[in-house]
Amino acid sequence: MIRIFDNADLTSRNSFHVCQRATRLIEFEKPEELTEIFERHIIGDWMALGGGNNILFTRDADMTLIAPRNLTTEIVSEDEHQVRVRVGAGVEWDDFVEWCVERDLWGVENLSLIPGKVGAAPVQNIGAYGREAKDVIRRVEFFRADERTFDMLSVEECEFGYRESIFKHALKDKVVIVSVEFVLCKQPLPDLHYGDVAREVEQRGGASLRNIRDAICAIRRSKLPDTAVTGNAGSFFKNPIVGRDVAERLLAAHPDMPHYPAADPSCIKLAAGWLIDRAGMKGYTEGHVGVHPRQALVLINTGGADGGEVLALARKVQRKVREQFGIDIDTEVNIL
Numbered sequence: 640m641i642r643i644f645d646n647a648d649l650t651s652r653n654s655f656h657v658c659q660r661a662t663r664l665i666e667f668e669k670p671e672e673l674t675e676i677f678e679r680h681i682i683g684d685w686m687a688l689g690g691g692n693n694i695l696f697t698r699d700a701d702m703t704l705i706a707p708r709n710l711t712t713e714i715v716s717e718d719e720h721q722v723r724v725r726v727g728a729g730v731e732w733d734d735f736v737e738w739c740v741e742r743d744l745w746g747v748e749n750l751s752l753i754p755g756k757v758g759a760a761p762v763q764n765i766g767a768y769g770r771e772a773k774d775v776i777r778r779v780e781f782f783r784a785d786e787r788t789f790d791m792l793s794v795e796e797c798e799f800g801y802r803e804s805i806f807k808h809a810l811k812d813k814v815v816i817v818s819v820e821f822v823l824c825k826q827p828l829p830d831l832h833y834g835d836v837a838r839e840v841e842q843r844g845g846a847s848l849r850n851i852r853d854a855i856c857a858i859r860r861s862k863l864p865d866t867a868v869t870g871n872a873g874s875f876f877k878n879p880i881v882g883r884d885v886a887e888r889l890l891a892a893h894p895d896m897p898h899y900p901a902a903d904p905s906c907i908k909l910a911a912g913w914l915i916d917r918a919g920m921k922g923y924t925e926g927h928v929g930v931h932p933r934q935a936l937v938l939i940n941t942g943g944a945d946g947g948e949v950l951a952l953a954r955k956v957q958r959k960v961r962e963q964f965g966i967d968i969d970t971e972v973n974i975l
Contacts, residue, residue: 642666642708643680649700653691654754656870657946661700664688668708668729670789670817673782676705685784686975687815689759690731693872694973697946705815707758712738715820723777725820728758732765740848744823746775748848749830751855754866754873758816762806763971764799768855769833773799777822779806781814789817801902802877802971834858862934870940871931875953876911876968883907889964893917911960911968912936918959928952950974 647664650656663682667673684702688694709727712735716723722744726735732755736747749770759765760772761779773794780791798805806816829846831837839854840846864871878899881889886907890896897910915921915935922932927944930952931937938949938956953970960968 640668641672641676641680647704649691649696649704652688652706653694653696654866654870654872655695655940655944655946655949657696657940657944657949659696659699659946661702661704663703664706665703666706666708668710670709670780670782673705673784673815673817674787677784677787684812686812687758689728689756689762690754692755692866693759693763693971694975695872695946695949696975697950698975700975707756707815707817709817711818717825720825722823722825723820724823725780725818726757727818728756728816730757731755732757732760736852739823740852743848744825745828745848746821746823748851749833749836749855751852752859757819761797761799761804761816761819763802764804766802767859768836769830771799773797775821775823777820779816780818780820781810781816783814785813790814801880801908863937864931864939870944871937872972874911874936875938875970875972876915876936876956877971878908878911879914879966879968880906880908881966885966889966909966914960914964914966914968915956918956918963920956920959925952925955930956946975 644664647661649661650658665676665680681703686702686704688704688706707729709729711727712730713725714722715725732753735757736751739747749768753765753767761776765772776794778791778793779797782789831840835858836854839858840850843850843854880901883905886898897913899908901908912935920930921935923930926948927941928948929939929941931939938952957968960966
């Protein structure tokens with residue numbers, strides 16, 4: 640079913656809870672409804688909107704927003720080792736993770752409690768605790784707006800990178816993702832090397848799927864604010880990736896600086912949260928916005944902020960890190 644909302648209030652449709660409006664918002668339940676939507680209901684420009692968990696509205700959206708409501712999760716095939724699952728773009732990501740854990744399917748447990756919809760996962764190549772969506776995605780199905788046709792890309796064709804994909808570049812604002820196919824494992828594949836995960840899992844009795852999920856949920860809840868209570872979009876900034884020479888220079892001056900291998904062996908990934916903290920911005924507040932006191936990657940709406948205030952604080956954080964370390968940290972959140 641197609642549902643159309645004109646002059647739509649977006650306050651409840653973005654996790655920062657900023658009060659902006661859209662010219663039109665359209666929800667769809669069946670992928671085939673997209674043909675009718677694009678032929679009859681689009682006003683001006685358009686953009687796909689998932690759960691609104693990775694976007695900052697700094698102005699009214701003078702366009703049509705398209706929101707998936709297709710909630711199907713189905714097993715496509717399986718053998719003794721793997722299960723292929725097709726999931727509708729409108730399914731809540733964490734509901735899908737719980738679905739997998741209940742069925743003893745390994746692969747997404749480290750991505751527990753990430754807010755947002757399944758359709759947004761490949762766009763951002765969401766990741767946490769050493770795992771990324773690309774590790775389990777087999778292919779992505781989408782609707783090409785200009786051609787009114789459905790198409791799909793394999794994981795190799797999606798051009799995944801660190802919080803990157805073809806959907807943020809060549810296919811941005813050209814397609815609407817309708818489903819994602821995942822490959823999950825029946826055999827245990829615990830990945831506990833990141834942060835406090837191993838300790839938290841051990842305290843719960845060992846590396847079972849349920850224990851890993853519960854441990855990661857506990858860690859996230861201890862560090863990250865609940866979007867239902869405090870407006871935020873999770874990690875606002877990406878961890879910067881720098882050349883080894885830059886990393887070595889910084890490590891000489893700051894031996895305790897966290898650093899990790901990058902996909903490119905000539906580079907090193909740094910911890911943006913640590914850089915923000917050392918730049919004196921962790922816990923900083925200004926007006927109706929602030930940097931979260933427990934996780935410096937997170938910017939929060941303390942109540943009544945508009946998108947412009949959040950963006951101004953983000954620019955200030957970036958400037959402070961640049962002045963302190965000579966490094967630019969990019970935003971993970973999409974800014975409109």
